[in-house]
Amino acid sequence: MAVNSALSRPTGRRPASWGTPLTYALALAVAAVSIAPVIYVIVGGFRTTPQIVADPAGLPDPIVWDNYARVLTQSNFWQQAFNSAVIALGTTLAVVVLGLAAAFVLARYTFRGREGLYTFFTLGLLFPAGAAILPLYLMLRDLNLVNSYYAVILPQVAFSLPLTIVILRPFLSAIPRELEDAAAIDGASRLGFLWRVAMPLSRPALVTVGVLAFVASWNAFLLPLLVLGDVNLHTLPLGVQNFSSQYTTDTAGVLAFTSLAMLPALLFFTLAEKQIVGGLQGAVKG
Template sequence: MTALADRPAPATPPTPPAAASSRRAPLRASTILQYVIVLAVIAVTIVPVLYVITSGFRTNGQIASAPTALPDPWVLSNYGRVLSSGDFWQQVLNSTLIAVGTTAGVIITGTMAAYPLARYRFRGREALYLVFVLGLLFPIGVAILPLYLQLRDLHLLGTHWGVIIPQVAFALPITVIILRPFLKAIPRELEEAAFVDGTTRVGFFFRILLPLAVPAMVTVGVLQFVASWNAYLMPLLVLTSPDSYTLPLGVARFSSQYSSDTAAILAFTSVAMLPALAFFTLMEKRIVGGLSGAVKG
């Protein structure tokens, strides 16, 4: 508001009515410019993705002779090979199992931990919360060497659990941080009414709080699902045999193994990004809302 007061007087006298009406009917030139700039940025973001998908329908010969042309003729064999390969489906399954395991683990343990932190009064509550918050400062990379040794000692190397458990642990800080204010915001009257009716605090958690917290849990879950689906470092170190590979590992391996078969890599890459794209389209609101909430929280 003060910025307004400091503002120099409008340079052109007739602006006020023009500006007011321009909100109803925007100036053509500026609107066109607006669309041009936004569409140009969208083109830059989306053209590489479209290029990879369409080029998967070409042969290596076509790609070599004209790197950017449309497929002519459209070849289905690259995609056919990927979709009929056991490796690919095994990797989809592995990625799914790990992502589902991580998501479930984070939601269950995170919600449980957030409940007392949000709604009990006890000595040391803020200190305990702070411990979780500090965890935000430790990305998985900082601890990866000892974590690797620890997983080795626990015989978890090479197993899906070896990826799931650390991912859950490292996702707890952000989960607790998102869930606690949400659980806190549930009105106290609800809790008091439940206690008057003879419900215990545990009963309140299961019967009233959990159903109300579903939106926040979905947000947290979607974020962790995507993070797990895309993770590379942990799976790279933990999963040693190709049978247990996740999709990112599979894509990286495929692209170095068949580095001369560009068309096949393109097809493999496209198919590998479809699950994430489909999931994102379905869950767009949750992901976007969760990210902006997480960042603001």
């Protein structure tokens, strides 16, 4: 189970040593293939389009700041970043709150139909989210939700709930009964136990599900494409796509816009790598 392995994993049992040259050569090759295209895009943003056309693989000479400046001042970049942030934060908050409440019941209450309810949620993991996109659009249209943040947030919450519950439930189950008894003796109700004990104790798992929901929302494309027709509500992925099809001849500008759009994801990943990787791994092991 995720919780136990996280606690018992020996850290630094043996000091890391230098690997063989072959190990480094292979690792370097793999790393290069992974990030060379990304570096190319970022570096390309510092060149001019004629330079890129003349010598696609060259280095900036001289360094041109104009593309980045143009994207940051003249495009909808900031508006789209704001929309992405609102939608991602709204999704994350709702997923964590609703997922915690449901997982708490599924973990700490004994009642008829509990396993059935859990299975009902886990069915969502089998469900191809993309398949339901057309009827989902029609339903949001009939509810007059199209062209609002809710049109993206609500379905994203629904689609993130199964994984959230699957990750949180074993974590909440693993909290020792003695803690709950102690809280009861101190006069805490079950809800008090959830708020004062279970929630603080499961913070690592909550951070993990939050980060996963945030990244999924930040990168989402299909749902926003269908339900956000209003340009002022466009998120960054839609913005990147529009910019690249609108300014097909401005290769340098597209490179700069693309770099700026992936920067938040890269920063976020560097900061939260443990949660993202650990979360995916925990979900599979749990």
